Amino acid sequence: MAFAPGLLAGRRVLVTGGGTGLGRSMGRRFLALGASLAICGRRGDVLDEAAASFRAEFPDRPVTTHVCDIRDAAAVEAMLDAIWRDAPADVLVNNAAANFLAQTHRLSPRAVDAVLGTTLHGAAYCTIGCGRRWIEAGRPGVVLSILTLSALQGGAFTVPSAMAKAGLLAMTQSLAVEWGPHGIRLVAIAPGTFPTESAVARLRPGGTDAEGVPLGRNGRHEELADLAAFLVSDHAGYITGECVVADGGRRFLGGARAGAQAMLRWSDEEWAAQRARTPAR
Numbered sequence: 001m002a003f004a005p006g007l008l009a010g011r012r013v014l015v016t017g018g019g020t021g022l023g024r025s026m027g028r029r030f031l032a033l034g035a036s037l038a039i040c041g042r043r044g045d046v047l048d049e050a051a052a053s054f055r056a057e058f059p060d061r062p063v064t065t066h067v068c069d070i071r072d073a074a075a076v077e078a079m080l081d082a083i084w085r086d087a088p089a090d091v092l093v094n095n096a097a098a099n100f101l102a103q104t105h106r107l108s109p110r111a112v113d114a115v116l117g118t119t120l121h122g123a124a125y126c127t128i129g130c131g132r133r134w135i136e137a138g139r140p141g142v143v144l145s146i147l148t149l150s151a152l153q154g155g156a157f158t159v160p161s162a163m164a165k166a167g168l169l170a171m172t173q174s175l176a177v178e179w180g181p182h183g184i185r186l187v188a189i190a191p192g193t194f195p196t197e198s199a200v201a202r203l204r205p206g207g208t209d210a211e212g213v214p215l216g217r218n219g220r221h222e223e224l225a226d227l228a229a230f231l232v233s234d235h236a237g238y239i240t241g242e243c244v245v246a247d248g249g250r251r252f253l254g255g256a257r258a259g260a261q262a263m264l265r266w267s268d269e270e271w272a273a274q275r276a277r278t279p280a281r
């Protein structure tokens with residue numbers, strides 16, 4: 001682990017969707033750095049299993065679980081009331097999301113709503129609920145939202161997700177201004193591919209080889225967790241409204257440098273042949 005063990009000592013962190021995948025990996029890292037943790041999701045058994053594993057590894061760190069469908073604004077308010085009854089949260093991580101591959105012209109209204117409802121509306125309910133409580137109490141806070149590259153460059157065949165994540169980026173930038181005077185920071189991460197059971201099944205049916213990634217590999221969960229820990233910590237205290245991309249350089253292979261993907265595999269002979277085609281005058 002790259003950080004001092006007490007980096008997040010005394011912090012209470014709520015991770016939505018913290019029972020699986022990247023949310024679980026981030027939660028584990030926050031606990032290791034001294035935080036206490038609240039996780040939510042729709043499946044109680046999944047949350048219980050994750051919490052049991054956390055408690056076994058970090059017996060002195062408080063972990064609470066909250067069965068909550070964040071598409072339901074009243075359920076989000078009830079969850080935040082329950083958390084605040086113990087003590088206020090200091091950090092919210094908007095990690096829960098819904099996504100699947102589909103041709104956009106075939107999406108039903110309910111399919112669009114299923115994605116926007118969780119990824120955009122649910123994150124908005126959680127953010128506003130935490131922000132209101134922090135502002136009314138005069139407390140600082142941090143909101144970290146997990147986006148995707150498609151928030152920045154579009155996402156064919158995952159269009160509702162791209163729309164929702166772009167909305168979260170707009171929220172991050174807008175509230176950085178509106179809530180800055182209250183000592184509340186909003187930051188975001190746009191991850192490339194960090195294999196999880198869910199993302200592979202839903203979004204990478206062909207597998208998760210690192211084709212198109214200049215660094216030649218997918219992301220490791222501990223790398224995302226370290227970045228998240230830094231961004232929510234006081235060491236990032238002057239960073240707000242910012243989105244950090246962690247994609248191994250993938251997005252720079254598109255656009256004007258689209259041909260560079262093939263060049264990554266050129267041999268010395270191919271480079272020599274190219275040099276011969278463009279002699280100096």
Ligand SMILES: CCC/C=C/C(=O)SCCNC(=O)CCNC(=O)[C@H](O)C(C)(C)COP(=O)([O-])OP(=O)([O-])OC[C@H]1O[C@@H](n2cnc3c(N)ncnc32)[C@H](O)[C@@H]1OP(=O)([O-])[O-]
Pocket residue numbers: 097098099100101102107108109110111112114115148161192193194198199200202203204
């Ligand atoms: C590696 C890359 C980056 C990773 C990024 C990530 O975000 S990873 C994170 C990914 N993690 C997650 O996504 C975790 C959470 N995901 C989920 O809970 C589900 O996948 C969910 C999003 C479908 C929501 O479930 P729910 O129980 O609320 O919904 P429901 O089942 O009742 O269906 C509602 C409507 O959607 C329709 N519909 C459904 N599937 C498809 C499809 N493939 N195609 C078309 N349509 C589909 C369904 O037919 C129905 O419409 P209808 O027929 O009534 O008009």
Ligand SMILES: NC(=O)C1=CN([C@@H]2O[C@H](COP(=O)(O)OP(=O)(O)OC[C@H]3O[C@@H](n4cnc5c(N)ncnc54)[C@H](OP(=O)(O)O)[C@@H]3O)[C@@H](O)[C@H]2O)C=CC1
Pocket residue numbers: 016017018019020021022023040041042043046068069070071094095096097098099118122146147148149190191192193194195196198199
């Ligand atoms: N893995 C990757 O390569 C990438 C992931 N991301 C982002 O990272 C985040 C985590 O993804 P990942 O770990 O791969 O996927 P997971 O599917 O494992 O994580 C999604 C989590 O959200 C929870 N969730 C879904 N819908 C709701 C809801 N309505 N209310 C409450 N909780 C809900 C799920 O639990 P439950 O079903 O029990 O509710 C689950 O724990 C997402 O925001 C995703 O978009 C972005 C880019 C790449």
